[in-house]
Amino acid sequence: MDNLPPEKIFKSYDIRGIYPAEINEDFAIPITRAVYKLLQIQLGTNEPLTIAVGRDMRLSSPAIFKAVTKTLVQLGVKVIDLGIVSTPTFYFAVFKHKYDGGLQITASHNPKEYNGIKIVRIAQTGLIKIGKSTGMDDIKRIAIESMDLAEASGGIITKKEGVVTEEVKNALRIAGNPKLKKFKVVADAANALGALYIEELFKHIPGELIKMNFELDGTFPVHQADPLQKETLVGLQKRVVSERADLGLAPDGDGDRLFFVDEKGEIVSPSIITAIVAKELLKKHKGAKILADIRYIMTPKKIVEELGGTFVITKVGHAFITEKMHETGSIFAGESSAHYFFKETGNAESQLPIILTVFKVMTREGKNLSEIVRNLKRSHESGEYNFEVKNAREVMEAIKQEFPQGEISELDGVAITFADWRLSLRSSNTEPLLRLNIEADISGEIESKKEKVIGLIKKHAVFNK
Secondary structure, three states, X not given: OOOOOOHHHEOOOOEXXXXXXXXXXXXXXXXXXXXXXXXXXXXXXXXXXXXXXXXXXXXXXXXXXXXHXXXXXXOOOEEEEEEEOOHHHHHHHHHHHOOOEEEEEOOOOOOOOEEEEEEEEEXXXXXXXXXXXXXXXXXXXXXXXXXXXXXXXXXXXXXXXOHHHHHHHHHHHHOOOOOOOOOEEEEEOOOOOHHHXXXXXXXXXXXXXXXXXXXXXXXXXXXXXXXXXXXXXXXXXXXXXXXXXXXXXXXXOOOOOEEEEOOOOOEEOHHHHHHHHHHHHHHHOOOOEEEEEOOOOHXXXXXXXXXXXXXXXXXXXXXXXXXXXXXXXXXXXXXXXXXXXXXXXXXXEOOHHHHHHHXXXXXXXXXXXXXXXXXXXXXXXXXXXXXXXXXXXXXXXXXXXXXXXXXXXXXXXXXXXXXXXXEEEXXXXXXXXXXXXXXXXXXXXXXXXXXXXXXXXXXXXXXXX
C-alpha cells in the first residue's frame, strides 16, 4: 500500500527519514497506531492511555504533529500537547507527570530535510526508550502490516504549559540548589531547541548569557545543529574568546547533546564532563555505579575508581545506555557524543543538571574550566575517524588478529585494551560507517598508534566508491 512507511526508517534508537519521501503525515498514521498498540501491550492494558506529544521547529513537524495527535485522539487517547520542546524537556515531562508514554517529533541533529519520532513509555524505574531491543521491530511490523485498531471515544488534546520552568527547577534540585558565581556564558543554539532550556535557566541563576542563533528556525540558516561536526563550533569558540567569557555551550538540534567550550576557546571532551559530574555525584552516593560508552573510558574510569565508585562500560547509543541504567541501577551515565543521563530524570538525558554542576564546581573551586579539565584529564583522545567500507565485520576481525596480545571486548564492535592505550572499532548504528576511536594514557603518546591502526584498517578494508 502506498501509505505504508518504508522499513529503513525504523532505526536502532528512533524512527527517522527524509521528508516527505520516507516520513510524512500519511506514514505517521500507521506508525502512530503501531506505537499505541505496542505501548498497550508493554503496559499490559487495553484501556485508553495518556500520551505526551512534543515537536521540534522543523518545517515538516506541524503536519506530522497534526497527523499523530489526530490519530491518537481517534484511538481514545488523552493527548498532552507539550508544544515545541527539547527532547530532554519531553523526557522530563513524561517522567515527572507519569504519562503512559510519549512521542517526540524530531530528527535531532540531522539536516533540515529530515524528520522523525522518538518514543518512550513509563516504567517503575523511569523511562523505557523504544529502540531495537525494546520494541522497534514490533512497531515496524505492526505499521507495515497496517494492523486494524478499534477507534474509541473520549480522546482529547490538552495543552501543557510551563514544562521548561518545571524542568529548570528540578535541575536546580538535582544540583543541590547551589549558590553560583555570576558567569559570562556564550551559547550557540544553532537555531534549535537547546535555546529554550538555556534561556529559561538564566532566568533562575545569576550570570550573563550571550546568545548566538537563538531564533528557532527549522531551515538551520547558519549551520547544522550537530556539535560533533567540529566546524559548527568555530564561531562559538571565537566568540567565547572575543567576549572573554567563562565558557561556551553548544546543544544539538533537539537539545539532548551538549558540548562545552572552555574560556580559551578549546572544546572540552565529553569524557571530562562525565568525570566532573561523576566526581560530584560520588561525594553524595558512595560506591554508586557510573556508566560510560565504550569509545572513551580511560579518564572517567580512573576518576570513578579513584573515588570508590563502580564503573560500567556500555554499548554506544542513547537507548542502549538508558536500558543499561535500568539494568544496573546506575545513578549517572555519560556518552562520548555528549549525551548525559541521570537516574533522577528517569534514566534519560538531561543537560540542565550538567550545566549547573559545571557552574557549581567552578564556583566552589574558584578555577577556570580549563584548569578543572587539566586536573581531571587522565588520557589523550584521538577524535573519531570514519571509514566507508563494505566489509566492516571482516575489518574488525582482522584488527583482532593484528593485536592478539591485547584484552579484547566485543560488547560493541571490537575494543582492544593494553596497559597504556586502547582502541574501539565499531559499525555505526545510524550510518554506513566504520568508526575508530583511540585513547592513550596521559603520560603516553597517541599519534603513532593512531597511524598504525588506520594503516591496518586501510590494508584490510574494501572501501565504498
